Amino acid sequence: MNRIWSWLALSLGLVYFFLPLIATVEFSLKMRRGEYSFDAYRKVLEDPRFQETFSYSVVMALFTIAFGVLLVVPTAYWVRLKLPRLRPAVEFVTLLPLVIPAIVVVFGYIRLYNTSSWLPLTGSATGTNLLLMFGYAMLSLPYMYRAVDTGLRTIDVATLTEAAQSLGAGWITILARVILPNVLIAVLSGAFLTFAIVIGEFTMAALLNRPAFGPYLQLMGANRAYEPAALAVIAFAVTWACMGLIQLITRFSKHTKAAR
């Protein structure tokens, strides 16, 4: 009897998750009347605005990942090594982006960094891009920090640091050659999550008026029928590809056993 309920719960769950997805895929293929086709996908992929916004978001994601790694890895490492008592406080700070809505943050940014402020970042496209990247890094902070911190937990940070120091290594060498390679899988997990967040983010990009993929998705959704469905499927594919890459890299990493 219990088994029947288990199967029923699983089936309901699968239907809940997959039915909208299947419906979206099916709808995205129905652009041509009376037959299935990839017309919607072709139209979307040929649209110069798609190429422009998608490549903009990809570049922003890469910069956000680089900035996030440079910010989070040394911070998480230092907290573990020298300030373990501050860990709860730092964890709390990294969780704040989950409870403070992006719209509140971006309004704060606009007030703080507008053209009449002491740091007028919104006064130029580069400055606004920089601001948007900081915003993205903040949004992905809970995921990036947790991933890196979990990675650091699997290695003996203090002893490895001391071993490297006794061999003549300074802090940068220790971070680059000892710590980072040993938490690379965790960093990549955080990086792919960051990538997925940046690709789909709407609020910050729209309010800072940047040509990102999120606002483009919204614009298409408001004006077209089949293309938004195709875009949604493409966005899903990108996210799933990221998750698949995390799995793949974890599996093929040579020294993961040692870190366990």
Next chain:
Amino acid sequence: MAFLKIAHLEKFFGPMQVVKDFNLEVEQGEFVSLLGPSGCGKTTVLRMVAGFEAPTSGVISIEDQDVVRLKPNQRNIGMVFQAYALFPNLTVAQNVAFGLRVKGVPRSEIKSRVTEMLDLIGLPDLANRYPFQLSGGQQQRVALARALAVRPQVLLLDEPLSALDAKIRVSLRNEIRLIQKKLGITTIFVTHDQEEALSMSDRVVVMHKGIADQVGTPFEIYNKPTTKFVATFVGTLNIIEAEVTDPAAGQVRIGATTATLGRPLPKGKITLAARPEMVSLGTVPGRATLLKGRVIDVDFLGSVIRLRADIGGSVLAFDTFNNPNIVPPAVGDEVEMALNAADLLLIDG
């Protein structure tokens, strides 16, 4: 002038003083062990020499150069850790080469030095293995090779054998000693295992509550302990209660026996101590004092038999070789034990 000099070293952790006025001079090529129970401050001293802890006060100098202000990566000190601390992402060869790469040694020299080190530790075929593919003993040997590859002035070993099983521990400690002698490298070894300290060291520092209780050769530490702690911590010790009958002549009564220690003693009751090997079963030439007692325990240990006998208030443990042709005493038997009273150690009085 000593190669490594530690003078008046002190360390406080908050209000707690963990190292008190620690002094030690180590000659070049010498192997010195810091021996003591957990919490005695031996690892803290080692970490201060390595630069991982800053002393509250005191001087640490290597070849007359004060190194206290130098960072760990500026000291040219090699260290081997209890937990191996090999870099998991690097192969054996890359681990050994790590310090050389950091120091900017040319590639060709790195290659030859790595080969030389792997030959030294007897693992020339494991260069391309990752640490997780090695046993504990192999990992520790690689850690030793890695520490030695940079040709440090001083080698520090922080309980490197503690995580290994008994058999590997014995073979590796012999190997470490051989390598140390071959390279002539000044070494400080931290351990709580007295057998390791006594068998490997040129000198042993017995530490207790942050103080160096006694510094001496293994022979001196074992046979001539200068403090009660050293006497009781190192080796097995029989505590014998005695009463001084003639302080000037050093005459005491132990149970029903009168013995002469041949040195002045304080009046009243005193506590004496004897190592098990100072006591023999039956009469033995050179051991004139005979004690009578009743056997209370017999442990058959194979090549030796450990006996414990009550000598009237005190219990004396001693060993006798197993002779298949002689039946050992049984529990309850009256036995005679011989010792040289002059060898007895005065614990307090």
